[in-house]
Amino acid sequence: MNLVHKFxxxxxxxxxxxxxxxxxxxxxxxxxKELLSLFCVGSFFLIIGLTIFLTGAELGIVTSGAxxxxxxxxxxxxxxxxxxxxxxxxxxxxxxxxxxxxGNQVETVTxxxxxxxxxLAVAVGVGIFVAIGLARVLFQIPYRLILIAxxxxxxxxASQVSPVFVAISFDSGGATTGxxxxxxxxxxxxxxxxxxxxxNALEDSFGYTGIASIGPILAxxxxxxxxxxxxxxxxxxxxxxxxxxxxxxxxxxxxxxLSRDIPQNARNVFVALSPLYAIILLFQVFFMRLxxxxxxxISLGFLYAWIGLILFFVGTEIxxxxxxxxxxxxxxALNNKWILIPVGCLLGAVVVCAEPDVWVLTEQxxxxxxxxxxxxxxxxxLALGIALAVGLSMCRVIFGFSIWYLLVPFYSIAIALTxxxxxxxxxxxxDSGGVAxxxxxxTFLLSFTLGASVxxxxxxxxxxxxxxxxxxxxxxxxxxxxxxxxxxxxxxxxKGGEK
Amino acid sequence: xxxxxxxYTIVNHGLGEKIARLTRIxxxxxxxxxxxxxxxxSSILRALALADIEKDILLTLVTDDQLEGVVTLIRELxxxxxxxxxxxxxxxxxxxxxxxxxxxxxxxxxxxRGYADDIMKEARKAGALGGTILNARGTGKPTDEKFFGITxxxxxxxxxxxxxxxTAPAIREAIEALPCLTTAGIGIMYTMPVTQFSVLGxxx
Numbered sequence: 061m062n063l064v065h066k067f068x069x070x071x072x073x074x075x076x077x078x079x080x081x082x083x084x085x086x087x088x089x090x091x092x093k094e095l096l097s098l099f100c101v102g103s104f105f106l107i108i109g110l111t112i113f114l115t116g117a118e119l120g121i122v123t124s125g126a127x128x129x130x131x132x133x134x135x136x137x138x139x140x141x142x143x144x145x146x147x148x149x150x151x152x153x154x155x156x157x158x159x160x161x162x163g164n165q166v167e168t169v170t171x172x173x174x175x176x177x178x179x180l181a182v183a184v185g186v187g188i189f190v191a192i193g194l195a196r197v198l199f200q201i202p203y204r205l206i207l208i209a210x211x212x213x214x215x216x217x218a219s220q221v222s223p224v225f226v227a228i229s230f231d232s233g234g235a236t237t238g239x240x241x242x243x244x245x246x247x248x249x250x251x252x253x254x255x256x257x258x259x260n261a262l263e264d265s266f267g268y269t270g271i272a273s274i275g276p277i278l279a280x281x282x283x284x285x286x287x288x289x290x291x292x293x294x295x296x297x298x299x300x301x302x303x304x305x306x307x308x309x310x311x312x313x314x315x316x317x318l319s320r321d322i323p324q325n326a327r328n329v330f331v332a333l334s335p336l337y338a339i340i341l342l343f344q345v346f347f348m349r350l351x352x353x354x355x356x357x358i359s360l361g362f363l364y365a366w367i368g369l370i371l372f373f374v375g376t377e378i379x380x381x382x383x384x385x386x387x388x389x390x391x392x393a394l395n396n397k398w399i400l401i402p403v404g405c406l407l408g409a410v411v412v413c414a415e416p417d418v419w420v421l422t423e424q425x426x427x428x429x430x431x432x433x434x435x436x437x438x439x440x441x442l443a444l445g446i447a448l449a450v451g452l453s454m455c456r457v458i459f460g461f462s463i464w465y466l467l468v469p470f471y472s473i474a475i476a477l478t479x480x481x482x483x484x485x486x487x488x489x490x491d492s493g494g495v496a497x498x499x500x501x502x503t504f505l506l507s508f509t510l511g512a513s514v515x516x517x518x519x520x521x522x523x524x525x526x527x528x529x530x531x532x533x534x535x536x537x538x539x540x541x542x543x544x545x546x547x548x549x550x551x552x553x554x555k556g557g558e559k
Numbered sequence: 560x561x562x563x564x565x566x567y568t569i570v571n572h573g574l575g576e577k578i579a580r581l582t583r584i585x586x587x588x589x590x591x592x593x594x595x596x597x598x599x600x601s602s603i604l605r606a607l608a609l610a611d612i613e614k615d616i617l618l619t620l621v622t623d624d625q626l627e628g629v630v631t632l633i634r635e636l637x638x639x640x641x642x643x644x645x646x647x648x649x650x651x652x653x654x655x656x657x658x659x660x661x662x663x664x665x666x667x668x669x670x671x672r673g674y675a676d677d678i679m680k681e682a683r684k685a686g687a688l689g690g691t692i693l694n695a696r697g698t699g700k701p702t703d704e705k706f707f708g709i710t711x712x713x714x715x716x717x718x719x720x721x722x723x724x725x726t727a728p729a730i731r732e733a734i735e736a737l738p739c740l741t742t743a744g745i746g747i748m749y750t751m752p753v754t755q756f757s758v759l760g761x762x763x
Binding site: 062063065115119127130133134136254255256258350351352353354356357360361427430431 | 592594607608609611612613672673674676677680696710711712713714739
């Protein structure tokens with residue numbers, strides 16, 4: 061059955077991380093029994109949580125998203141489609157727990173932007189870009205065009221704004237595309253395309269997440285302009301780094317921590333999921349009227365997604381954040397600092413496989429392409445891309461050069477590749493950029509990088525947040541290259557068939 | 560060459576391609592794999608909506624002489640892990656069809672997307688042991704609806720239920736009586752005679 065199958069898959073995804081961490085923690089950099097046992101408990105929660113969440117996401121979030129998308133297109137009412145896109149994008153973003161944390165950090169730092177206005181700006185950004193994504197498909201505007209326009213705007217504005225906001229804005233691009241929003245946005249796109257009969261439908265199934273993650277970056281950069289000059293630029297970064305550092309640092313017994321973490325996460329995840337469910341309910345009552353059995357399955361799916369996410373977040377908080385930080389610090393304190401680079405590559409490659417949204421995306425791709433683009437091939441490519449991203453970030457931690465030297469070439473190559481890559485792969489590539497920078501990256505890898513950076517003596521703030529921006533950019537190139545390979549193989553196979 | 564038989568092999572997801580490769584050895588010229596979903600036989604898991612399982616449906620067209628070889632090959636394969644990993648049955652095509660009474664029937668129901676689960680639930684009450692659901696698109700309308708640059712086609716689900724000829728009429732009646740299916744144009748249902756049915760799984 062699927063639950064057992066999913067359990068095996070998540071074990072295969074999470075156990076390698078455990079093996080690597082335990083190996084490093086007992087040999088090169090002794091981490092202590094207490095931390096390692098916390099890490100094991102955390103991994104257990106993570107595996108169980110991920111299994112339940114993926115089952116629930118497939119049953120509830122993905123299914124309902126596809127029905128809403130299909131229903132919207134079939135209604136053939138342009139205003140309804142655009143307004144729904146706007147409202148859905150806005151509502152699911154405003155409830156994202158990561159965004160709330162980020163908003164609070166920004167408030168403490170700048171003292172001039174209240175968290176609410178930052179969150180509102182980001183949510184409006186996502187809403188507008190989801191609507192743009194829908195409109196693009198209806199008016200048949202090339203995906204490439206939107207991307208080029210979007211990213212040129214982002215880079216042009218970001219180069220003018222103070223560096224604090226560059227870090228915050230690229231980070232909010234990653235934070236908004238969290239585990240609740242991504243499956244729904246992906247499924248919405250798949251649903252919109254499913255009712256189409258033309259041959260471009262497959263290509264247009266994906267790409268919404270890629271477009272949606274431009275929104276928050278732009279929104280925060282623009283906020284940065286409004287507030288330019290009155291923010292304490294350098295002080296800001298260190299405070300963010302500190303608050304990220306202190307998270308999960310105190311460990312006073314597993315039981316005490318669980319009794320605090322579980323109710324807190326239960327509330328956060330509930331707040332995040334309820335607007336989504338409310339949207340479905342609204343559609344069900346007023347527009348869709350899905351059959352009873354189907355709706356029961358969707359509701360159960362939401363329940364499972366809720367339980368799964370609680371366990372997942374508890375697992376990352378008690379196990380992965382403190383261990384990642386300790387590991388980074390210990391490795392950075394060694395005499396041979398270069399060891400950070402290979403370890404970073406290795407961790408990056410395995411951690412991305414434990415990212416919940418990565419699984420949702422790869423599964424949807426496999427399903428939509430009718431099994432033509434295999435899940436494992438996509439996962440491997442992503443793992444390679446993220447390995448490169450984390451490896452390069454470790455170089456940055458050691459040598460301390462500016463992130464612009466990496467971001468500009470990667471995005472330029474990614475945009476250039478859109479001209480030659482099959483369009484389906486371009487869309488998948490830009491989706492995976494937002495998808496790969498999910499909760500695992502922003503907990504485990506971020507704290508690992510911050511820890512390393514503190515130990516090396518660099519600037520933890522800019523280096524730490526750089527890792528997320530890097531993780532979001534390397535898949536753009538990696539997946540598009542994969543697309544080129546696929547395309548060449550396919551044309552060769554077709555030629556062979558004709559003979 | 561006349562392809563008189565269509566072999567349906569329904570197995571757990573991932574096995575379809577392996578079997579297709581092996582059937583070539585037994586003489587089949589190729590195969591088509593569809594992806595669908597079935598349900599585990601457990602009422603508790605079904606109530607929790609956790610019983611779904613992905614299935615590959617392998618369709619192989621064969622001639623009279625190839626039929627026995629291919630079917631035996633698939634039945635005798637060694638890589639089934641459980642007692643019940645799937646099933647195989649053969650549908651006659653062309654003039655072979657409808658000549659004799661067969662012990663089993665394949666009921667196909669094609670409906671608008673979303674209704675298959677409700678239908679399956681009802682069919683179970685009437686004695687069906689299981690079913691496989693495929694996603695599909697309809698092209699029934701003479702002119703497809705246009706909306707900006709996009710052609711809109713209806714989404715469909717196909718539900719395949721294999722039943723023995725004794726219970727099949729009851730299942731068909733139960734499905735026909737479903738209130739959600741009384742709207743005109745919601746779907747179609749038909750049956751086909753089936754031979755050579757057997758369950759695929761590990762031999763004890």
